[in-house]
Amino acid sequence: MAMKGDLKVLKKFFAVLSASMLVTAICASAEQINTTIEETSSGLSVSVTATENGGMYIIGAKYGDGGLIEGIAVQHIDDAVSGEVYTAELNGIHSGSIIYIWDDNQKPLCEKIEYNGTDATPEPDVTPTPEPEGDGIIHLKGTEIDASGVEGAEVNGNIVTITAVGDYIIEGTLDDGQIVISDSLGKKDAVNITLQGVNVTCSDSAPFNGGGGKIGITLADGTTNIFTDLGKYTNYTTSKDPKGCFYSRRDLDIGGSGTLVVNGNVKNGLVCGADLKIKRGANLDVTAANNAVKGDNGVEFTNKTGTVNITSGGDGIKSDAIDTDIVETGAIEADKGYVLIEGGTFTINAEGDGIQADNYCTITGGNITINSVTEGIKANEVDLPILADDAVVEGEYINGKITISGGTLDITSGEDGIEAAELVDISGGTISIIVGGGSSKSYSDDTSRKGIKADTDINISGGNITVNSSDDSIHSNWNVTITGGEMNLATGDDGVHADYTLTLGTENGGDEDFTIDIATSYEGIEGSVINILSGTTYLYATDDGVNAAGDYTEDGILAASITTFAGPGGNQPGGPGGNRPGGPDWGADDSAPYGMLYIKGGRTYVEANGDGLDSNGSIEMSGGIVLVNGPTSGGNGVFDKGDSSSDYFKVTGGTLIGAGTSDMAVTPTVTGQSYFLQSNGNGSAGTPMKINNANITFIPKTTWKWFFVTTPDMASGGSYSISTASTYGSEIFGKTVNNKFYGLAQSN
Numbered sequence: 100m101a102m103k104g105d106l107k108v109l110k111k112f113f114a115v116l117s118a119s120m121l122v123t124a125i126c127a128s129a130e131q132i133n134t135t136i137e138e139t140s141s142g143l144s145v146s147v148t149a150t151e152n153g154g155m156y157i158i159g160a161k162y163g164d165g166g167l168i169e170g171i172a173v174q175h176i177d178d179a180v181s182g183e184v185y186t187a188e189l190n191g192i193h194s195g196s197i198i199y200i201w202d203d204n205q206k207p208l209c210e211k212i213e214y215n216g217t218d219a220t221p222e223p224d225v226t227p228t229p230e231p232e233g234d235g236i237i238h239l240k241g242t243e244i245d246a247s248g249v250e251g252a253e254v255n256g257n258i259v260t261i262t263a264v265g266d267y268i269i270e271g272t273l274d275d276g277q278i279v280i281s282d283s284l285g286k287k288d289a290v291n292i293t294l295q296g297v298n299v300t301c302s303d304s305a306p307f308n309g310g311g312g313k314i315g316i317t318l319a320d321g322t323t324n325i326f327t328d329l330g331k332y333t334n335y336t337t338s339k340d341p342k343g344c345f346y347s348r349r350d351l352d353i354g355g356s357g358t359l360v361v362n363g364n365v366k367n368g369l370v371c372g373a374d375l376k377i378k379r380g381a382n383l384d385v386t387a388a389n390n391a392v393k394g395d396n397g398v399e400f401t402n403k404t405g406t407v408n409i410t411s412g413g414d415g416i417k418s419d420a421i422d423t424d425i426v427e428t429g430a431i432e433a434d435k436g437y438v439l440i441e442g443g444t445f446t447i448n449a450e451g452d453g454i455q456a457d458n459y460c461t462i463t464g465g466n467i468t469i470n471s472v473t474e475g476i477k478a479n480e481v482d483l484p485i486l487a488d489d490a491v492v493e494g495e496y497i498n499g500k501i502t503i504s505g506g507t508l509d510i511t512s513g514e515d516g517i518e519a520a521e522l523v524d525i526s527g528g529t530i531s532i533i534v535g536g537g538s539s540k541s542y543s544d545d546t547s548r549k550g551i552k553a554d555t556d557i558n559i560s561g562g563n564i565t566v567n568s569s570d571d572s573i574h575s576n577w578n579v580t581i582t583g584g585e586m587n588l589a590t591g592d593d594g595v596h597a598d599y600t601l602t603l604g605t606e607n608g609g610d611e612d613f614t615i616d617i618a619t620s621y622e623g624i625e626g627s628v629i630n631i632l633s634g635t636t637y638l639y640a641t642d643d644g645v646n647a648a649g650d651y652t653e654d655g656i657l658a659a660s661i662t663t664f665a666g667p668g669g670n671q672p673g674g675p676g677g678n679r680p681g682g683p684d685w686g687a688d689d690s691a692p693y694g695m696l697y698i699k700g701g702r703t704y705v706e707a708n709g710d711g712l713d714s715n716g717s718i719e720m721s722g723g724i725v726l727v728n729g730p731t732s733g734g735n736g737v738f739d740k741g742d743s744s745s746d747y748f749k750v751t752g753g754t755l756i757g758a759g760t761s762d763m764a765v766t767p768t769v770t771g772q773s774y775f776l777q778s779n780g781n782g783s784a785g786t787p788m789k790i791n792n793a794n795i796t797f798i799p800k801t802t803w804k805w806f807f808v809t810t811p812d813m814a815s816g817g818s819y820s821i822s823t824a825s826t827y828g829s830e831i832f833g834k835t836v837n838n839k840f841y842g843l844a845q846s847n
Contacts, residue, residue, distance in 0.1 A: 132147060132148065132150055132200060132208055132209035133147070133148035134146065134147050134148075134198070134200070134209075134212060136198070136212075136214050138193065138194070138216070139188070141188070141190045141191070142159070142172065142188065142189045142190040142191050142192045142193060143159060143188075143189045143192045143193065143196065143198075143214065144186060144187075144188055144189075145157055145159070145186065145187045145189060145198060146184055146185070146186045147176075147184070147185055147186075147187070147200060148182065148183070148184050149176070149179040149180060149181050149182065149183055149184075149185060150181060150208060150209075151179075151181050151202070151208075152178070152179065152180055152181050152403065153178065153179060153202055153203055153354070153378075153379050153403070154175060154176060154177060154178065154179065154202065154203035154354070154379070155175070155176040155179045155185070155200065155201070155202060155203070155208065156173060156174070156175050156176075156199075156200070156201045156202075156203075157173075157174050157175075157176070157185075157187035157189070157198070157199075157200055158171070158172070158173050158174075158198070158199040158200075158201065159171065159172045159173075159189035159192035159196050159197070159198055159199075160192070160196060160197045160199070161191075161192055161193070161195065161196045161197075162196075162197065170191050170192060170196075171191075171192075172189035172190055172191055172192050174187035174188065174189065178378075194214060194215055194216035195214070195215060195216070196213075196214050197211050197212070197213055197214075198211065198212040198213075198214060199211050199212075200212075203317055203354060203355065203379060204317065204319065204320055204355055204356070205293075234248065235248060235249060235268060236249070236268045236269070236270060236295075237249055237252055237259055237267060237268065237269040237270075238270060238271050239259075239269065239270065239271030239272055239273040239276075239297065239298075239299065240271055240272075241272055241273070241274050242257065242274055242275075244257065244258075244259045244273065244276070246259055249267065250263065250265070251263030251264075251265050251267070252267065256276075257273065257274075257275055257276030257277070258276055258277045258279055259276075259277075259278055259279070260279040260280075260281055261278075261279070261280050261281060261290055261292075261312075262281045262283065262284075263284075264284070264288045264289055264290060264312070265290065265291070266291045266292075266293070267290070267291070267292045267293070268292075268293045268295060269292060269293070269294055269295065269297055270294075270295040270296050270297060271296070271297065271298075272297075272298040272299075273297075273298070273299040273300070273306075274300060275300055275301060275302050275329075276299065276300075276301060276306070277299070277301050277304060277305065277306055277307070277308055277334075278292075278299060278306065278307050278308070279308045279309075279310065280308070280309040280310055280311055280312050280314060280347070281310060281311055281312075282310030282311040282339055282348070283311055284311035284312035285311065285312070286311075286312075286313060286349045286350070286373070287313055288311070288312045288313060289312065289313050289315065290309075290312040290313070290314050290315070291314075291315040291317065292314070292315070292316055292317070293317040293319055293355075294316060294317065294318055294319060294322065294324040294355075294357065294359075295319040295322055296319070296322040296323065296324065297322075297324040297325070297326075298324070298325045299325070299326050299327070300326075300327045300328075300329055301327075301328055301329065301334075302328075302329045302330045303330055303331070303332065303333045303334040304328070304332045304333070304334040304335060304341060305328060305332065305341035305343065305344055305345070305346045306326040306327060306328060306344060306345070307326050307344070307345045307346060308341045308346055309346055309347030309348060309349070309351065310339050310341075310348055311348065311349065312349065313349055313350045314347045314349070314350070314351050314352070315351075315352045315354070316351070316352065316353045316354070316355075316359070317354055317355040317379075318353065318354070318355035318356065318357030318358060318359055318381055318382070319355060319357050320355065320356050320357060321356075321357060322357040322358070323357065323358045323360060324357060324358065324359050324360065325360040325361075325362070326344055326345045326359075326360070326361050326362070327344065327361075327362040327364065328344040328362070328363060328364055328365045329364060329365075330365065331365060332365060339372075341370075342366075342367055342370045342372065342393075343361075343363055343366060343367030343368055343369060343370030343387070343390075343393065344361050344362065344363035344364075344365070344367065344368050344369070344370075344387070345359070345361045345363075345368065345369045345370070346370045346371075346372075347370075347371045347372065347373075347375075348372040348373070349371075349372060349373045350371070350373045350374045350375075350376075351371040351373075351374070351375050351376070351394075352376045352378065353375075353376070353377050353378070353381045353383075354377075354378045354379030354380070354381050354403075355379055355380065355381055356379070356380035356381070356382070356405065357381070357382065358382040358383070358384060358405075359381065359382070359383050359384070359385075360384045360385075361383070361384070361385045361386070361387070361391075362386050363385070363386065363387035363388060363389070363391070364386075364388060365388060366387070366388055366389045367387050367388075367389050367390045367391070367393055367413075368385040368386065368387030368390070368391040368392060368393075368411070369383065369385050369391065369392045369393070370390070370392075370393045370394075371393070371394040371395065371396075371398075372395050372396075373394070373395060373396045374394060374396045374397050374399070375392070375393075375394030375397065375398045375399065376399045376400075376401065377398075377399065377400045377401065377404050377407070377443070378399075378400075378401040378403050378404065379401075379403050380403050380404075380405045381403075381404060381405055382405035382406045382407070383405075383406075383407045383408065383409075384407075384408045385407075385408070385409050385410075385411075386409075386410045386411070387410075387411045387412065387413070388412045388413075389411070389412055389413035389414075390411060390413045390414045390415075390417045390451075391409040391410065391411035391413075391414070391415050391416065391447075391449070392407075392409060392415065392416045392417070393414075393416075393417045393418070393419070394417075394418050395418065395419060396418070396432075396435040396436065397418050397434075397435055397436065397437040397438070397439070398416055398417070398418050398437070398438045398439070399437075399438075399439045399441075400439065400440045400441060400442065400443050400445075400465065401441050401442065402441040402442035402443075402464055403442065404440075404441070404442050404443030404465070405443060405444070406443065406444045407443055407444065407445045407446070407447075408445075408446050409445070409446065409447045409448065409449070410448045410449075411447075411448070411449045411450060411451065412450045412451075413449070413450060413451040414449055414451040414452045414453075414454075414455045415447035415448070415449035415451075415452070415453045415454060415469070415471070416438055416447065416453070416454045416455070417438075417452070417454075417455045417456070418435075418436050418437055418438050418455075418456045418457060418458070419436065419455075419457050419479075431457070431458060431484075431485065431486060431497050432485070432486050432487070433458075433485050433486075433487065433497070435458060436456060436457040436458030436459070436497065437456055437458050437459050437460065437461065438454055438455075438456040438459075438460045438461070439460075439461045439462075439463075440461070440462045440463070440464070440465045440467065440506065441463050441464050441465065442464045442465045443465045443466075444465065444466045445465060445466065445467040445468060445469075446468050447467070447468065447469045447470070447471070448470045448471075449469070449470070449471040449472065449473075450471075450472045451471065451472065451473050452471055452473050452474045452475070452476070452477045453469035453470075453471040453474070453475045453476060453510065453512070454469070454475070454476045454477070455474070455476075455477045455478075455479065456477070456478050456479070456499075457478075457479045457497065457499070458478070458497045458499070458500070459478055459499070459500040459501070459502065460476055460477075460478050460500075460501045460502070460519075461501075461502045461503075461504075462476075462502070462503045462504070462505070462506050462508070462528065463504050463505045463506065464505045464506045465506045465507070466506065466507045467506060467507065467508045467509070468509045469508070469509070469510045469511065469512070470511045470512075471510075471511070471512045471513065471514075472512075472513045472514075473512065473513060473514045474512055474514050474515045474516070474517075474518050475510035475511075475512040475515070475516045475517060475532065475534075476501060476508075476510065476516070476517045476518070477499075477515070477517075477518045477519070478499035478500055478501045478518070478519040478520060478521070479499050479520055480498055480499050480520030480521075480554060484496055484497075485497060498520050498521040498554075498555075499519045499520030499521045499522075499554075500519055500521050500522045500523075500524070501517060501518075501519040501522070501523045501524070501553075502522075502524045502525075502526075503517075503524070503525045503526070503527070503528050503530065503562065504525075504526045504527045504528065504561075505527045505528045506528045506529075507528065507529045507530075508528060508529070508530045508531065508532075509531045510530070510531065510532045510533070511532075511533045511534075512532070512533075512534050512535075513534075513535060513548070514534070514535070514546060514547060514548055515534065515547050515548065515549045515550070515551075515552045516532035516533075516534045516549070516550045516551060516566065516568065517530075517532065517550070517551045517552065518547075518549070518551075518552045518553070519552070519553045519554070520553075520554050520555075521553065521554060521555045521556070522553055522555055522556050522557075522558070523551055523552070523553045523556075523557045523558070524557075524558045524560075525551075525558070525559045525560070525561070525562045525564065525584065526559075526560045526561045526562065526583075527561045527562050528562045528563075529562065529563045530562060530563070530564045530565070531565045532550045532551070532564075532565065532566045532567070532568065533567045533568070534548045534549065534550055534566070534567070534568035534569060534570065535548035535568060535569035535570065536569060537567040537568070537569065537589070538567055538568065538569060538589040538590050538591045538619055538620075539569075539591070540569040540591065541569065541591060542569060547570060548568060548569045548570040549568055549570045549571045549572070549573075549574045550566035550567075550568040550570075550571070550572040550573060550574075550588070550590070551564075551566065551572070551573045551574070552571070552573075552574045552575070553574075553575045553576070553577075554575075554576045554577065555575070555576070555577045555578070556575060556577055556578045556579075556580070557573060557574075557575045557578070557579045557580070557597075558580050558581075558582075559573075559579075559580070559581045559582070559583065559584050559586070559613075560581075560582045560583040560584065561583040561584045562583075562584045562585075563584065563585045564584060564585065564586045564587070564588075565586075565587045565588075566586070566587075566588050566589070566590070567588075567589045567590075568589070568590050568591070569590070569591045569592075570590065570591065570592050571590055571592045571593040571594070571595075571596045572588035572589070572590040572593070572594050572595065572617070572620075573586075573588070573594070573595045573596065574593065574595075574596045574597075575596070575597045575598065575599075576598045577597065577598055577599050577600075578597055578599050578600045578601070578602070579595060579596070579597040579600075579601045579602070579626070580602045581595070581602070581603050581604070581613055581615065581634070582604060582605055582608070582612060582613065582634075583612055583613045584613050584614075585613065585614045586613070586614065586615045586616065587616050587618065588615065588616065588617045588618065588620070589617070589618045589619050589620075590617070590619065590620045590621070591620075591621065592620070592621045592622070593620060593621060593622045593623070593624075593625045594615070594617035594620040594622070594623045594624060594638055594640075595615065595617075595623070595624050595625070596622075596624075596625045596626065597625070597626035597627070598626070598627065598649060598650075598651065599626065599627050599628065599649070599651045600626060600627070600628045600629075600630070600651075600653075601624065601625070601626030601628070601629045601630070602629075602630040602632065603615070603624075603629075603630065603631050603632060603633070603634055603636060603701060604630075604631065604632035604633030604634040604700065604701050605632055605633055606632050606633075606699060606700070607633075607700075608632060608633025608634065608700065608701075609633055609634075610633065610634065610635050610701060610702050611634075611635070612633045612634040612701075613633075613634040613635070614634065614635045614636075614637075615634070615635070615636045615637065615638070616636075616637045616638075617636075617637065617638035617639060617640075618639060619639055619641075620638065620639065620640045620641070621640065621641055621642050622640050622642050622643045622644075622646045622709070623638030623639070623640040623643070623644045623645060623646075623705065623707070624636070624638065624644070624645045624646070625643075625645075625646045625647075625648070626647060626649065627647065627648065627649025627650065627651040627652070627691075627693055627694065627695070628647065628649075628651070628652075628653055628694075628695045628697075629645065629647045629695070629696045629697065630697045630699070631645075631696075631697065631698045631699065631700070631701050631703060631723065631725075632699050632700050632701060633700045633701045633723075634701045634702075635701065635702045635703075635832075636701065636702070636703045636704065637704045637834055638703075638704070638705055638706070638707075639706040639707075640705075640706070640707045640708065640709065641708045641709070642707070642708065642709035642710075643707060643709040643710045643711075643713045643735075644705035644706070644707035644709070644710070644711045644712065644713075644727065645696065645703070645705065645711070645712050645713065646694075646710070646713045646714075647694035647695055647696040647713065647714040647715065647716065647718070648691035648693070648694040648713070648714070648715040649691050649693055649694065649715075650691060650692065650693065651693065652693050652695075653695060691715050692715065693715060693716050694713075694714040694715035694716040694717075694741065695714065695716050695717060695718075696712065696714045696717075696718045696719070697718075697719050697720075697721075698718070698719070698720040698721070698722070698723050698725060698753065699720075699721050699722045699723060700722045700723040700753075701723045701724075702723060702724045702725075702832050703723065703724070703725045703726070704726050704832070704833060704834050704842060705725070705726065705727045705728065705729075706728045706729055706800055706801070707727070707728070707729045707730055707735075708729060708730050708731075708732075708735070709730055709735045710730070710735045710736055710737075710738070710739040711727030711728070711729060711730070711736075711737045711738060711757055711759065712725070712727060712737075712738050712739070712757075713738075713739040713740075714739070714740050714741060714746075714748075715741050716740070716741045716743075716746055717740060717741065717745075717746045717747045717748065717749075718738070718740055718747070718748040718749070718767070719748075719749055719751075720749070720750045720751070720752070720753050720755060720767070721750075721751045721752045721753060722752045722753040723753045723754070724753065724754040724755075724831075724832050724843065725753070725754070725755050725756070726756050726757075726797070726832070726833065726842055726843060727755075727756065727757035727758070727759070728758060728759065728799055728800035728801045728841070729758075729759045729760075729800075729801045730759050730760050730801075731759055731760050731801050731802055731803070732760055732762075733760060733762040733763070734762065734763070735760065735762070735763060736759075736760065736762060736763035736764050736765055737757035737758065737759040737760070737764060737765075737805060737807065738757060738764070738765040738766075738767065738807075739763065739765055740765055747768065748765055748767040748768065749767060749768045749769075749770065750767045750768070750769045750770070750772075750774075750809055751769075751770050751771050752771060752772070752811060753810075753811070754809070754810040754811070754843065755767065755807070755808070755809050755810075756797050756807065756808045756809075756843065757805075757806070757807045757808075758782065758788075758797070758799040758801065758803035758805070758806045758807075759801060759803050759804075759805060760803075760804060760805060761778055761779065761804040761805035764778065764805050766807065767807070767809070769809050770815075771815060772809055772810065772811055772813050772814065772815055773809065773813040773814060773815050773816060773817045773819060774807065774808060774809035774813065774819075775790060775806075775807070775808050775809070775813070775819040775820065775821060776805075776806070776807050777805070777806040777807075777821060778805050779804065779805075780803065780804055780805070780806055781804060782799060782802060782803040782804075782806060782823075783802055784799055784800060784801050784802050785798065785799070785800075785839060785841070786798070786799070786823055787823065787824040787825070787826070787827045787844075788806065788821050788822070788823060788824070789821060789822050789823070789824040789827075789846050790808055790810075790813075790819060790820075790821055790846070791819060791820045791821065791822060792817065792818065792819050792820075793808075793810060793812050793813050793819055793846075794812065794845060794846050795810060795812065795831070795843060795844070795845060795846055796824055796827040796828070796843075796844045796845070796846045796847075797842070797843055797844075798827065798833065798840060798841050798842060798844065799841065800834075800836075800841040806821065808821075824846070824847070826847050827844040827845065827846060827847055828844055828845030828846055828847050829844060829845045830842065830843075830844045831843040831844055831845065
């Protein structure tokens with residue numbers, strides 16, 4: 100709680116009452132508020148149960164004859180939470196006083212309370228009388244400024260400078276001038292400004308230049324407040340140059356349900372050199388030649404944020420945290436360099452990145468629409484050491500994280516949709532991403548146009564995700580782990596790709612853990628080591644369906660010369676243990692020296708024009724259901740393994756069915772159950788194939804000449820055959836296309 104107990108503070112409130120036409124309506128609120136008042140040796144102790152979230156003023160006034168003030172005390176509650184109890188100590192206020200409870204917009208939260216020593220009951224209004232010296236408001240009058248009677252405000256021509264801690268009200272239009280907060284104020288000196296319909300332009304500097312102090316801005320209800328820069332900054336009135344049209348060198352909070360319009364025609368729009376927070380229903384409309392909204396230490400939009408519209412020639416929302424004015428060592432505090440979005444409705448149109456942070460970006464709510472020329476949401480790789488207690492922490496670095504647990508995101512980007520240098524963690528929310536014009540687009544340059552990308556890890560445990568990308572839909576230069584959520588992916592390259600380990604599901608997990616539907620891809624699922632443990636996956640690939648190939652073994656990087664091979668990802672920094680080498684960019688998959696595919700559970704449906712299941716090493720299957728349709732032409736096989744004599748494909752459990760070409764066919768080694776192989780057949784797409792004596796039927800999506808099936812129901816040593824069928828029983832697992840089911844069913 101912040102104490103504001105001097106006469107100047109109360110004068111500001113009286114001025115607001117007068118200016119807001121509330122003098123005769125202070126008892127207008129019909130709601131009562133739970134209040135307990137106790138007398139102390141120094142005054143009154145007032146406990147209030149907050150009825151809404153946000154700031155709250157508790158004011159005590161002692162009146163004499165004729166309504167004259169004999170004593171006052173004011174206490175402010177920062178960010179009160181509805182239902183919580185807060186206590187204000189009103190020193191010097193005793194029996195026979197009036198208690199007022201107002202919100203941050205200077206509106207009464209209840210009728211005023213008269214305290215007479217034994218009880219506290221609402222009484223008829225006693226209108227406070229403003230001090231006769233001015234009205235406490237800074238008036239902007241075109242080419243003039245009137246700040247008469249406002250302590251702490253100095254006028255010099257077309258510039259008004261606030262030089263003292265306090266609460267200020269500003270209204271009106273200033274044709275070519277500035278509102279300045281003196282840089283003589285310290286970083287903890289609170290300056291609170293209520294904007295009541297302000298329009299300021301400046302031809303040679305920032306129209307709002309907060310050189311010092313901790314600044315709080317309240318946008319009065321129903322008001323639009325406009326700040327516009329018109330030309331190159333040459334007129335600096337503080338020792339620190341403004342970095343944008345609406346600028347604060349230190350912490351800046353913006354609240355209130357009005358609107359702040361910032362037109363940064365010269366460079367940046369709304370800029371804070373420390374922590375920038377948007378809260379209490381505030382609305383923003385920011386246009387900038389470069390970055391639109393920027394906080395060096397961090398940018399925070401609370402769950403009370405209103406509507407935010409951004410148009411930028413650079414990045415939309417940004418926190419870079421490398422300003423040496425903040426951290427001279429070149430290090431970064433662990434909790435700085437962030438963008439946090441808890442709520443609000445955002446429309447971001449950016450020529451650069453939509454949202455960019457040098458440390459982490461966290462999204463827990465809100466409705467966010469991004470149209471960006473480069474990345475949609477980005478957490479940078481800055482490799483800055485962590486600073487704690489003014490000392491650099493050895494061996495720990497900031498390296499970029501993106502966390503999404505809620506909200507709705509609609510991203511259209513020219514480059515990567517979501518990109519983190521270290522980690523992308525998605526546990527909730529609805530996310531729609533279109534990158535590079537979608538899966539039908541192709542490019543000859545090296546620009547990355549992936550849907551979700553991380554240099555180290557991608558973890559997805561929830562959410563509803565749709566990606567349509569010209570490059571990989573989900574891509575990590577190290578690991579991908581998917582344990583939950585619903586994903587609909589379309590890509591011109593890989594559906595889900597990990598340079599090292601790609602894990603789908605959890606051991607002992609269920610088929611319903613997650614759903615991945617890859618409508619189109621070059622290769623559906625790709626990684627050096629692939630673990631399919633649970634969940635449900637559908638995929639269509641113009642090349643390999645599931646491809647285990649890469650430069651990394653389960654024990655680390657191959658000892659062979661990696662640059663000889665074309666492994667996924669190429670030369671990539673980061674990952675466990677620091678920098679790791681790699682081969683040329685992914686593209687010559689068949690040359691990658693290693694691959695390991697484990698299938699232990701889940702359900703996987705594959706349509707592939709290349710190999711259905713492919714490993715440059717070995718394949719092990721011990722559980723789950725895998726259905727493979729295709730390929731139908733030579734040069735590929737339904738199943739494929741590495742060429743070394745030590746490479747193998749063995750099945751010890753689960754249901755595996757494949758139908759396609761007989762070329763380059765690999766027959767798995769099956770133990771513990773039986774299998775059936777038809778290697779010279781001639782089956783048609785859509786015709787049910789009954790596995791006699793096993794009580795199952797497979798409806799293939801493609802024509803076939805080679806058919807393989809093994810299930811736990813096929814007892815070892817049993818005799819099995821296949822035959823066409825006109826009908827089948829209940830569907831077990833597969834895919835319905837144009838009202839036609841393809842996959843595994845019970846036999847009639």
